[in-house]
Amino acid sequence: MPAPHLLEVAKLSHCYDSLGARGRRIEFPDFTLDAGAMLLLRGASGSGKSTLLQRLAGARTSSADVFDSTRITLRGQNILALSQAQRDALRPTTIGWIPQRVHLLNSLNVIDNIVLPIALSAGSKAMLRQRALELLERAGLSALVSAKSTELSVGQAARCCVIRALIAQPKLLLADEPSAALDSQSAQAIAQLLCDFCSAGGGLIVATHDEPFQQQLRSHCATAPADIELSTA
Amino acid sequence: MISKLIWANVRDQPLQFLLAVLLCALGMASILAVLGLQHTLETHGARQAEGIDLVVGAKGSALQNTLAAVYHLDVPNGNIRLADVETLAKHPMVAQAIPISLGDSVGGARIVGAPDPFYALYNAKPEQGVLPNAPLEAAIGAAAARKLKLRIGDQFFGTHGFADSGDAHGDHAFVVTAILAPTGRVIDNLVVTPLASVWVVHAEHTDANAPAEVTFALLRLRGLAAMASLPRFINAETPMQATSPATESARLLANFDWIAVIIKSFAAALTVATALALLGALSQALEHRQTDLALLRAMGVKRAQLWWLLLGQALASVLLAALVALLLIAAGAWWLERYALPGVVVNGGYLAQLALWVTLAALALAILSTIPVIVRTLRLDIAALLSKS
Numbered sequence: 001m002p003a004p005h006l007l008e009v010a011k012l013s014h015c016y017d018s019l020g021a022r023g024r025r026i027e028f029p030d031f032t033l034d035a036g037a038m039l040l041l042r043g044a045s046g047s048g049k050s051t052l053l054q055r056l057a058g059a060r061t062s063s064a065d066v067f068d069s070t071r072i073t074l075r076g077q078n079i080l081a082l083s084q085a086q087r088d089a090l091r092p093t094t095i096g097w098i099p100q101r102v103h104l105l106n107s108l109n110v111i112d113n114i115v116l117p118i119a120l121s122a123g124s125k126a127m128l129r130q131r132a133l134e135l136l137e138r139a140g141l142s143a144l145v146s147a148k149s150t151e152l153s154v155g156q157a158a159r160c161c162v163i164r165a166l167i168a169q170p171k172l173l174l175a176d177e178p179s180a181a182l183d184s185q186s187a188q189a190i191a192q193l194l195c196d197f198c199s200a201g202g203g204l205i206v207a208t209h210d211e212p213f214q215q216q217l218r219s220h221c222a223t224a225p226a227d228i229e230l231s232t233a
Numbered sequence: 234m235i236s237k238l239i240w241a242n243v244r245d246q247p248l249q250f251l252l253a254v255l256l257c258a259l260g261m262a263s264i265l266a267v268l269g270l271q272h273t274l275e276t277h278g279a280r281q282a283e284g285i286d287l288v289v290g291a292k293g294s295a296l297q298n299t300l301a302a303v304y305h306l307d308v309p310n311g312n313i314r315l316a317d318v319e320t321l322a323k324h325p326m327v328a329q330a331i332p333i334s335l336g337d338s339v340g341g342a343r344i345v346g347a348p349d350p351f352y353a354l355y356n357a358k359p360e361q362g363v364l365p366n367a368p369l370e371a372a373i374g375a376a377a378a379r380k381l382k383l384r385i386g387d388q389f390f391g392t393h394g395f396a397d398s399g400d401a402h403g404d405h406a407f408v409v410t411a412i413l414a415p416t417g418r419v420i421d422n423l424v425v426t427p428l429a430s431v432w433v434v435h436a437e438h439t440d441a442n443a444p445a446e447v448t449f450a451l452l453r454l455r456g457l458a459a460m461a462s463l464p465r466f467i468n469a470e471t472p473m474q475a476t477s478p479a480t481e482s483a484r485l486l487a488n489f490d491w492i493a494v495i496i497k498s499f500a501a502a503l504t505v506a507t508a509l510a511l512l513g514a515l516s517q518a519l520e521h522r523q524t525d526l527a528l529l530r531a532m533g534v535k536r537a538q539l540w541w542l543l544l545g546q547a548l549a550s551v552l553l554a555a556l557v558a559l560l561l562i563a564a565g566a567w568w569l570e571r572y573a574l575p576g577v578v579v580n581g582g583y584l585a586q587l588a589l590w591v592t593l594a595a596l597a598l599a600i601l602s603t604i605p606v607i608v609r610t611l612r613l614d615i616a617a618l619l620s621k622s
Binding site for chain 1: 234235237238241242244245524525528529530531532533534535536538615616618619620
């Protein structure tokens with residue numbers, strides 16, 4: 001019997017409800033993702049890349065969901081059948097989500113921002129801190145451990161956001177335009193972190209229309225990523 | 234981590250936090266001040282009449298006699314004969330009769346001629362020196378001594394009447410022999426001297442053969458039956474008038490019930506204002522930090538933790554505000570006792586109890602105020618907030 005996929009998406013669509021009956025509806029293709037694999041979501045602006053990631057992250061619902069045929073199955077569990085609270089509970093330990101907006105809590109320093117998701121739930125603080133320091137070093141940010149988040153450049157903050165999603169060692173990582181507005185050096189550092197996550201057995205979905213960043217991901221990863229092209233039709 | 238986050242948020246927006254604390258503190262302090270002052274004045278008024286069942290004075294206004302003899306606020310109706318008071322003192326229904334003489338003052342403090350039991354009536358003891366035992370010796374009440382800056386051995390002259398502008402009795406100097414310890418009663422504002430002092434000072438204005446007079450007799454009675462029958466007897470059978478301070482005070486206060494209603498309404502309005510200030514501060518914090526809260530939700534922070542985060546900050550504001558309010562009230566009470574109303578004693582225990590209730594009420598309001606805020610937080614469109622560039 002073949003091992004179940006990490007993620008299966010079937011007959012998923014999204015209706016932008018705010019527009020009512022005239023709302024635009026997007027049909028997403030069916031796909032699967034295995035542990036240790038990477039999927040590149042491509043498509044022009046407005047094609048629904050971010051929306052798909054938000055749906056997979058459990059952060060967004062739609063009236064277009066038809067539960068008997070629509071499925072987002074994560075490790076054998078249809079997350080569409082879960083309550084909002086149950087979906088929220090999947091983050092950050094099962095699903096890591098790197099939203100499009102680079103945002104850190106201004107009131108905390110870098111290390112506290114990174115350990116925050118786990119520190120709020122459970123886990124050994126000492127181990128967490130050690131892991132955060134290792135990730136910061138790999139991302140070239142070890143000098144900024146105690147810096148206030150407001151002192152970071154956009155690129156440094158973006159790398160912190162990636163590390164924050166990785167700190168809980170999720171099974172599935174969803175990255176929404178992680179290279180947006182970054183210089184090539186920062187983008188490369190992020191590509192490396194994401195590929196390391198895949199190599200360690202995590203499933204990764206990256207939404208990007210940044211061609212150089214896609215090339216960096218392809219060159220860093222041991223296994224070739226699959227592609228899904230979303231259309232604006 | 235929640236507490237660390239609360240503290241970090243406070244440090245990140247110190248002015249906003251301090252403004253919320255200050256608004257809440259002023260609301261709480263105002264409630265405490267209004268209710269505390271009302272209680273203090275009522276208690277103070279009631280305490281002055283303790284141990285005095287009847288005031289016996291010249292015929293005239295009963296309220297005037299009560300105010301002059303008990304509260305030392307008004308002008309007496311006239312004098313009564315000391316012999317009549319001594320006769321009254323022997324009446325089987327009278328446990329004690331203390332004759333007192335009024336008429337002069339020094340620097341606004343009334344000079345009261347009275348025998349030693351007058352001190353015992355107010356439980357007044359010398360803090361310095363010894364009680365006077367000869368004419369023209371005087372014991373100064375604690376607040377009066379502070380106001381007049383008099384010390385043991387100092388001399389002063391009384392003036393005729395109760396105002397500073399009266400004629401001075403320049404040929405009769407009083408000597409201070411005692412400064413009384415504070416009692417929280419009207420004696421704190423008085424200058425007490427033996428009865429004979431008043432006769433000595435006024436000797437040249439009175440007929441040497443006239444019977445000795447005093448202004449009032451303060452009576453303590455034996456039993457409730459005496460309260461019912463003795464005033465009627467005094468009023469009908471003697472040239473004097475008996476007045477019950479309790480009855481006159483109650484009659485006076487009944488005319489001012491509406492003030493208590495206004496004060497309590499004002500306190501209620503302040504409570505609502507404090508609650509709205511809290512809600513406003515929390516809502517403002519939510520507006521300011523909605524992306525932060527969306528991010529916390531995106532990171533899977535539980536609803537209970539979000540509630541604690543919002544509630545923690547509100548509770549921290551309230552507790553700090555309670556501390557500030559207590560400090561303000563303590564300073565206000567000190568100022569009231571020392572400068573505004575010398576002789577008035579603020580009941581610290583009552584204020585502490587009131588402060589506890591106000592703080593508990595404010596904490597409850599803080600919890601209630603976070604409910605609409607947490608509901609809004611849970612309804613935040615985190616996908617939209619975290620998609621904005």
